[in-house]
Amino acid sequence: MPRALSNGMELEYDTFGDPDGPVLLLVMGLGAQMTAWHPEFCRTLADRGFHVVRYDNRDCGLSTFVDDCxxxxxxxxxxxxxxSAPYRIADMARDAAGLLDALGVDAAHIAGASMGGMIAQQFAIDHPSRVRSLCSIMSTTGDRSVGRGxxxxxxxLAAPPPRDRREAGERGVRSFSVIGSPGYPATPEELRERAEAAYDRSPRSDGFARQYAAILASPDRTPHLRAVTAPALVVHGADDPLIDxxxxxxxxxxxxxxxxxxxxGMGHDLPEQLWPLLADAITRNAARADGRVTAPAALDAASALSPGAGADSPGHGG
Known part of the structure; x- marks a missing residue:
């Protein structure tokens, strides 16, 4: 996969879809590699007209680890x-901006999950002219009175890091059995396979504490979010135990x-059953700013959810 020099970091990234389409930058969460954005979900988004870019944050996966502290x-x-926190969420947002620079992209649609949502929010605050639309998934503002686990x-979340592949698989099963989506549970075999695949790709976990410190050391974004003008979508699981x-x-x-x-039924993960719903919601939000994406006429939540479940009616914040 290619790498780009950004903000003093080398970031591993890959892409899906038409290079001439509007860029959708996907930002993943705490300790999670870019592969947590499943390739089939990325292709689902690419089929809607996006040029999808996913990447490893600093201190994760195959990107630069901040070892000199x-x-x-x-x-x-x-x-x-x-x-003692070596960097902040704002630094990670600058990484994203630098990646767009390296790709020759002036502005992009930005979608982030969990810590990635925090980075996406900060990106919209610090680089407003570079954001076509914003999607924050299972994330929070930095106000410690909300989004508590x-x-x-x-x-x-605080479980010891795995020492080998077997422990990585077992930790994945234990963790996502707790924080995953109760309405769309993955089997233990699926959870183990994902965790082992991530370990095989990059077994390093020492960046986790530095990323966590960046979250804790960053200020509440609420006052600055009030100045965001890009079309914004916020997606959250009703049953998320990690970020309420x-x-x-x-x-x-x-x-x-x-x-x-x-x-x-959605917890703190991105279950396959919800990919159509999430892709449609992201696409509809992007279409508010960019007519080149193929937006569905309406968000039909029921068609993407299991029988008896349905998303709350979309409302408007602010």
Whole structure:
């Protein structure tokens, strides 16, 4: 896969779809490699007219690891002393901007999941002229009073890193059995296979603490989100135990004119059954700014959800 020099980092990335289509940049979350954006989901988006770009954040996957600093003191950062955090979410947003520079892209549609949603929000704040549309998925504003996780989900997040492939597989099963979508559960075999594949691609996990410190050390984005003018979509699982739906609701409320889509049965992952719904929602939001994408006439949530489930009616925040 290609690599690009960006903001002092080398970022591993790949692309899907027509290079002449509008770029959709996908930003993944804490400790997750770009492969967490499943290739078939990327192709689903590409089929709607996007030139899809996914990449590994710094300190993850095959991108640059920030090795020239001591481990962050997470307890101190939580207590307000952020001096040991080597970078912030804003630095990771600059990485994304630098990647677009390397690709010769002036502006793009930006979609991020979890920490990736935080990066996408910060990108829209810091680089407004480069954002065609914004989609924040299962994320939050940085206000610690919203988007809180359950004790079980936070314990899954804080589990020790795996020492080998087998432990990686077992950790994947345990973690996503807790934080995954209860309405669309993956089998233990599927969870193990995904975790082992990620370990095979890159077994390093030492960047996780630095990324987590970046989240904790970054300020509340709420006041600055009120100035975002790009068409915005906020997607959140109604059953997300890691970042409670209040995080998504606060994000939509902060961005003027944002559309909020709360999906029953969805937890803190991107289950295959929801790919059509998510792709349609992203496409419709992008079409508000860019007529080249192929947007469905209406968001038919029921067609993408299992029998008896349905997304809450989209509303408008702000």
């Amino acid at each position: 001591p481990p962050p003191d997470i307890r101190a950062v939580l207590a307000g002393d952020t001096s 359950t004790p079980g989900a936070l314990a899954a 739906r209040s995080g998504g609701e606060a994000t939509a409320a902060a961005i003027p004119g944002a559309e909020l889509l709360v999906v029953p």
